[in-house]
Amino acid sequence: MNAVLQYQAQRRPIPAGFLEALGAHFGDRFSTAHSVRDHHGRDESPYPPALPDGVVYAATTEEVAWVARHCNEHKVPLVAFGAGSSLEGHVLAVEGGISLDLTGMNRVVAVNAEDLTVTVQAGVTRKQLNAEIRDTGLFFPLDPGADATLGGMAATRASGTNAVRYGTMRENVMSLKVVTADGRIIQTAGRARKSSAGYDLTRLFVGSEGTLGIITEVTVRLYPQPEAVSAAVCNFPDLHSAVQSVIEIIQMGVPVARVEFMDLAAVKATNAYSKLSLHESPLLLFEFHGSPGGVREQAETVQEITSANGGMAFEWAEHPEDRSRLWAARHDAYFAGLHLRPGSRSSTTDVCVPISRLADCVLETAADLDRASFPYTILGHVGDGNFHVLMLLDPDNPLEWQESERINQSLVTRALQMQGTCTGEHGIGLHKMEFMLAEHGRDALDLMHAVKQAFDPNNILNPGKMIPPA
Known part of the structure; x- marks a missing residue:
């Protein structure tokens, strides 16, 4: 929780007249009401809320570009917001600024059944997509526990229970429409099954957690419904x-x-x-x-x-x-866990290890948790070496938070020693930043900083997330 408090102390001042300009442009699709800001300043992580200064409900890619240009010009933070179901503090406005709600961009743009692809706006949810394509005999298999938006799933490189057979968003995103920090609109690729043309911008944006650009459209692979x-x-x-x-x-x-x-x-x-x-x-x-x-x-x-x-x-x-x-x-297991301890908040962490080390990692983690002062559950997509720990904490007890962080540190260290990763699908957000150096090394982090600087020189896109300060 200290990470949020630290970043809240660094909230950027909003230039005079900036919020009024957004209100004049978007009308009732812009809000500074506390209840709206509060909704957009929290997620399913255990962190306390970090509220934006205002919320824009975007309807088109062009509107997203307009907001990005104005935020970039005035160096105002801009945080993309979808279902708000992230677990690591991804959408918290830790430096203030504008929350850009993309849930109204929920149109299925084009179904290309013959090519087994579909293009959707970022706010389309996975359940909505499968309902709309059911009659084609195709389906989209990725299913993170929440009814997440496709834009959010791409931004966090999500996966889910079907990933062991169908892969993650990394394998299933074919192309993206992205708004850059300075308001340009780019298409990262076409719909061809493969390409050797230039840098793979699609893969760069997939998993970037809204720190390099704002995804407004996603083209994904579809699969025949099994017989x-x-x-x-x-x-x-x-x-x-x-x-x-x-x-x-x-x-x-x-x-x-x-x-x-x-x-x-x-x-x-x-x-x-x-x-x-x-x-x-x-x-x-x-x-x-x-x-x-x-x-x-x-x-x-x-x-x-x-x-x-x-x-x-x-x-x-x-x-x-x-x-x-x-x-x-199974998808409700997170909420089921919370009911084991009414009033608790779950510090939910995940790691992924090579399948040969899965048993060792799970058993050693369970031994750590058995000594904890709070209840817990373990579950996961173990077919690809990924499992989750839900630590059910009293939100008013800082000692429990500190204990859970020690266990999380031990878990991640164990996974990295097994040549695994600090997160298989939750992403980095706030909670996993401290492990990036141990996993990637200083030179790789320096390269990530250089990429961030090239894409977002004013550091307006979801600042304070993913990459720890240099």
């Missing part, structure tokens, strides 16, 4: 047997669509919150996609592996409504 889908739950006597099963499944090359892990506490919380009756022990949730024969073959192989590791018999979710309920419960 057959089957989901199952498998319980285990302990953490090790569950995670070891995942390692063996991935090393065998079984093309599972989803494999999700929940520890005992997460299972109990999910049962209570989502009104399920899952057997209360560590478990894996599986989903298999493909032809009926392929799905059957995948399931048989996975059952053999889990059984050899002490797994119980599969409990199948055969009907679409049962699968939907099961995965909705």
